[in-house]
Amino acid sequence: MWWESGVRARAQTGVLTLFAELPRLLMTALRLSWRADRLRTIVIAVTTVGGGVLTAFGLLATRQILVELFAGGPTPQRVSAALPALAALAGATALRAGLGLAGGYAQNTLAPRVDREVERTLFDVTTVVRLDAFDTAEFADDMERAFRGIDAAVAVVQGAMNLLAGLVGLLAVAAAVVIIHPLLLLGLLVATVPGAWASLRAGHQRHQTYIAGSVRRRRLGLLHRLMAGRDAAAELRSYRLRPFLLDQYDRVMKAETSIQLALARRVTATTAAGSVIGGLATAGVYTLLGVLLLRGQIPIAAAATCVLAVQAAQRALAAIALLIDRLYSDGQHFSDYTGFMTRASQFLPAAETERLVEKPDRLRRLDVSGVSLAYPDRDTLAVDHITLTIHAGQTIAFVGENGSGKTTLASMIAGLRQPGTGAISWNGRPLDEWDPDGLHARIAVVTQQYHRWPFTAATNIAIGDITVEPDQQRIETAAGLAAAHTMILALPHGYETLLDRTFAEGQDLSGGQWQRITAARGLLRTADLLILDEPSSALDPRAEHALFQAIRNRHGDTTTLLITHRLANVRHADHIYVLHQGRIVEDGDHDSLIESGGRYAELFHLQAAGYLPGGARERPA
Numbered sequence: 346m347w348w349e350s351g352v353r354a355r356a357q358t359g360v361l362t363l364f365a366e367l368p369r370l371l372m373t374a375l376r377l378s379w380r381a382d383r384l385r386t387i388v389i390a391v392t393t394v395g396g397g398v399l400t401a402f403g404l405l406a407t408r409q410i411l412v413e414l415f416a417g418g419p420t421p422q423r424v425s426a427a428l429p430a431l432a433a434l435a436g437a438t439a440l441r442a443g444l445g446l447a448g449g450y451a452q453n454t455l456a457p458r459v460d461r462e463v464e465r466t467l468f469d470v471t472t473v474v475r476l477d478a479f480d481t482a483e484f485a486d487d488m489e490r491a492f493r494g495i496d497a498a499v500a501v502v503q504g505a506m507n508l509l510a511g512l513v514g515l516l517a518v519a520a521a522v523v524i525i526h527p528l529l530l531l532g533l534l535v536a537t538v539p540g541a542w543a544s545l546r547a548g549h550q551r552h553q554t555y556i557a558g559s560v561r562r563r564r565l566g567l568l569h570r571l572m573a574g575r576d577a578a579a580e581l582r583s584y585r586l587r588p589f590l591l592d593q594y595d596r597v598m599k600a601e602t603s604i605q606l607a608l609a610r611r612v613t614a615t616t617a618a619g620s621v622i623g624g625l626a627t628a629g630v631y632t633l634l635g636v637l638l639l640r641g642q643i644p645i646a647a648a649a650t651c652v653l654a655v656q657a658a659q660r661a662l663a664a665i666a667l668l669i670d671r672l673y674s675d676g677q678h679f680s681d682y683t684g685f686m687t688r689a690s691q692f693l694p695a696a697e698t699e700r701l702v703e704k705p706d707r708l709r710r711l712d713v714s715g716v717s718l719a720y721p722d723r724d725t726l727a728v729d730h731i732t733l734t735i736h737a738g739q740t741i742a743f744v745g746e747n748g749s750g751k752t753t754l755a756s757m758i759a760g761l762r763q764p765g766t767g768a769i770s771w772n773g774r775p776l777d778e779w780d781p782d783g784l785h786a787r788i789a790v791v792t793q794q795y796h797r798w799p800f801t802a803a804t805n806i807a808i809g810d811i812t813v814e815p816d817q818q819r820i821e822t823a824a825g826l827a828a829a830h831t832m833i834l835a836l837p838h839g840y841e842t843l844l845d846r847t848f849a850e851g852q853d854l855s856g857g858q859w860q861r862i863t864a865a866r867g868l869l870r871t872a873d874l875l876i877l878d879e880p881s882s883a884l885d886p887r888a889e890h891a892l893f894q895a896i897r898n899r900h901g902d903t904t905t906l907l908i909t910h911r912l913a914n915v916r917h918a919d920h921i922y923v924l925h926q927g928r929i930v931e932d933g934d935h936d937s938l939i940e941s942g943g944r945y946a947e948l949f950h951l952q953a954a955g956y957l958p959g960g961a962r963e964r965p966a
């Protein structure tokens with residue numbers, strides 16, 4: 346499907362390349378576990394190695410028991426001769442079980458710590474990357490897989506520990522086998538390598554399918570939200586979208602099902618080939634053992650121990666192959682996580698250097714010099730070579746038709762996006778050379794696409810300034826300015842009403858009520874620069890009047906940048922910039938722009954005509 350193009354190419358990495366990454370992944374997992382909890386990592390390492398040594402010891406003790414039992418002499422004598430080895434075996438088994446319990450406990454209690462460490466590190470990055478990261482589809486895909494990689498991190502750490510334990514155990518068995526007859530070691534390898542290879546290959550096939558399905562899964566997630574979520578529920582019903590969405594779902598699932606069936610066929614074929622070859626090789630090992638026994642090259646006790654050893658080795662190897670398979674697939678999920686962290690680093694803001702430590706002083710002037718910006722995959726510039734100056738205390742307005750670049754320019758002035766070319770400076774120094782926290786503390790932004798934070802009404806306003814403890818008086822004053830106070834008091838729990846319908850006692854608000862809360866959040870702080878992007882699009886006339894009155898009252902104290910399509914609200918602005926296709930095409934105050942009879946005058950008259958009897962036009966003075 347159209348939205349899947351390009352993903353398949355990313356899933357074409359070879360099995361060997363990925364296998365070669367395993368040691369690096371193991372090291373990353375061990376480092377992670379060390380960072381999460383040193384003591385537990387040490388306990389796991391000690392119990393793992395101890396368990397392996399005890400396995401070898403147990404095998405040799407078994408051999409000794411068999412040697413004593415198969416020796417000549419009366420039975421009671423043979424049994425009593427075997428007793429010390431039997432006691433040693435019992436001791437080793439008990440000790441190994443104890444170590445296993447201790448190691449298991451350490452692993453289980455390590456898992457939540459690793460989980461927290463990994464998830465926290467991911468959120469550290471996702472909350473700091475530049476906004477432009479969210480403009481690319483690759484970033485969204487990467488992030489989807491990175492979140493899956495969080496669960497894999499714990500699995501990789503546990504898998505790495507278990508694999509280590511399995512390898513130590515296997516080494517022990519191999520050592521015991523070599524002591525009995527070196528040729529048997531070769532036989533063991535032949536018997537187990539095909540199975541291990543098949544496991545690896547099957548894991549690789551599963552992961553390839555997983556990567557190729559990343560966009561499809563996101564699409565499915567989207568359809569889940571659209572068909573079962575609250576946001577789309579009303580439109581879904583009013584436009585009768587049910588059959589359309591179900592059809593989309595069926596199409597995606599049809600593709601998904603056939604891909605999963607093809608995968609099941611390939612995995613079964615791979616594991617079947619591994620099992621057949623492995624089975625034949627095992628038969629070869631037992632034949633070899635029989636031949637050695639018949640030729641008298643090994644005694645019967647050694648042969649019996651050897652059968653036990655072969656079985657133990659096969660069990661250990663089967664477990665190891667399974668572990669490698671899991672580790673391999675979890676490791677690849679985990680490498681999606683580590684890969685995301687590496688790739689996301691290109692979207693991190695510039696590292697804070699000495700120069701950035703200085704906090705900006707109160708705004709005196711803000712210069713926009715030759716600023717341009719193009720969004721990824723767009724041929725045209727959203728903002729095209731704009732130069733302007735804003736002086737402290739001024740009220741500035743950006744007006745223009747939809748898509749003319751107002752929001753994009755404002756977001757660069759707010760320091761949320763970096764200009765492609767040109768520079769924006771605060772008191773003569775580029776924005777990115779000031780301490781970012783200090784800068785954002787001096788700028789308040791009320792965005793057009795505001796977020797409905799699932800917190801109480803009070804918190805929704807208080808987060809306008811999280812640098813100080815919430816102050817009820819301050820919150821209520823800000824709410825009053827945005828015509829939100831009375832509305833909030835009318836809610837079931839007033840300011841403490843939770844604004845999320847999906848939780849018990851939660852409430853939802855109308856679009857205009859939400860917008861009042863959003864404006865209150867912006868007005869909470871007496872920022873030097875207040876940017877209001879369409880703050881009144883959903884407000885009723887009374888609320889709109891109150892909000893703009895509050896904004897006008899700040900004139901001279903605060904510098905205000907206003908974006909609105911309701912041109913009556915920008916009449917009082919000191920300077921109005923008219924944008925068209927990313928450029929400033931006119932600027933001046935209201936009267937001079939009306940006088941000049943250009944684009945602004947045309948838009949203003951069009952709007953004003955709607956309020957006049959018979960659609961009469963206001964004439965320029």
Ligand SMILES: Nc1ncnc2c1ncn2[C@@H]1O[C@H](COP(=O)(O)OP(=O)(O)OP(=O)(O)O)[C@@H](O)[C@H]1O
Nearest residue numbers: 480720721723727746747748749750751752753754
């Ligand atoms: N995240 C984005 N990725 C790609 N293109 C974008 C993105 N945001 C905006 N654009 C495009 O950039 C151009 C300018 O958009 P912008 O939002 O700045 O316009 P605007 O003047 O604020 O419009 P409106 O009046 O509708 O709010 C438009 O062509 C828009 O389609």
